[in-house]
Amino acid sequence: MSLEFRAFLTALVALFFLGTTVYSVAEMRRSATILDGGIRTTASIATVEDRARGKDPISVFFKTETGETIFAALSDSTDAQGLRPGDTMEVIYDPRNPEHVIAARIADLTHHYVMIAFTALLALGAAWSGIRDWRNR
Numbered sequence: 001m002s003l004e005f006r007a008f009l010t011a012l013v014a015l016f017f018l019g020t021t022v023y024s025v026a027e028m029r030r031s032a033t034i035l036d037g038g039i040r041t042t043a044s045i046a047t048v049e050d051r052a053r054g055k056d057p058i059s060v061f062f063k064t065e066t067g068e069t070i071f072a073a074l075s076d077s078t079d080a081q082g083l084r085p086g087d088t089m090e091v092i093y094d095p096r097n098p099e100h101v102i103a104a105r106i107a108d109l110t111h112h113y114v115m116i117a118f119t120a121l122l123a124l125g126a127a128w129s130g131i132r133d134w135r136n137r
Helices: 003-037 110-135
Strands: 039-048 058-063 069-073 088-094 097-103
Touching: 003 088, 003 097, 003 110, 058 088, 058 097, 069 097
Parallel strands: none
Antiparallel strands: 039 058, 039 088, 058 069, 088 097
8 A cells, every 4th residue: 555545544534533523522512502401301212223223222202392292313322221112211402493302311411522532532643643654755
């Protein structure tokens, strides 16, 4: 494999991890907004998916304060083990956009901070590796 091609692949990996970091920051901000100004309610679980399929594992439906029924996928890293369709759980939704909903048991955003730090370090490591390879050609 040529040095230029290896540097190109390393740059792609760095961009991927940078994109993942940016996405994690956006998700954290959305979750923080919901935690700060969201409305707590009880939701019924509609579906529980296997995380290996690449989908949000839990879909729920609930009624808003205005009586509107919302069907939404939880956007946080809620553990779906032991949950079945028909079970209930507490959720918090954004009153301005009720489809944005998180599990009420997510009390803090620690998991977001860990993911952001991890992906940022991977992006920096890949970028450093690419720069080192480029300089040593």
